[in-house]
Amino acid sequence: MAGKAIEINDSNFKELIASDKPVLVDFWAEWCGPCKMIGPVVEEIAGEYEEQAVVGKMDVDANSSTPMEFGIRSIPTLMIFKNGEMVDKIVGAVPKHVLTQKLEAAM
Numbered sequence: 001m002a003g004k005a006i007e008i009n010d011s012n013f014k015e016l017i018a019s020d021k022p023v024l025v026d027f028w029a030e031w032c033g034p035c036k037m038i039g040p041v042v043e044e045i046a047g048e049y050e051e052q053a054v055v056g057k058m059d060v061d062a063n064s065s066t067p068m069e070f071g072i073r074s075i076p077t078l079m080i081f082k083n084g085e086m087v088d089k090i091v092g093a094v095p096k097h098v099l100t101q102k103l104e105a106a107m
Helices: 013-017 033-048 065-069 096-105
Strands: 023-028 054-059 077-082 085-091
Touching: 013 023, 013 054, 023 033, 033 054, 033 096, 077 096, 085 096
Parallel strands: 023 054
Antiparallel strands: 023 077, 077 085
């Protein structure tokens, strides 16, 4: 059950967050240590929740307008969207159970 987080970019972002399923977006960068720690956790969640949620990652270095629009200054920042609206935001690397709890709360 190895799901793969979707690669999200500035051009597909709005379409993806409009899903009726909750959408978890991991804003990250290659040079970010905590991002590398939480990356495998996000991939695990993508696999475990592939039927109930959309899980994706956005490289903030390759995509600047979306992170700017949401005022992201620290990474990793993880946001949960439902029907196009942000319902939760987590800044920093957190344990897996924190992410799954917040994702389930949005379902």
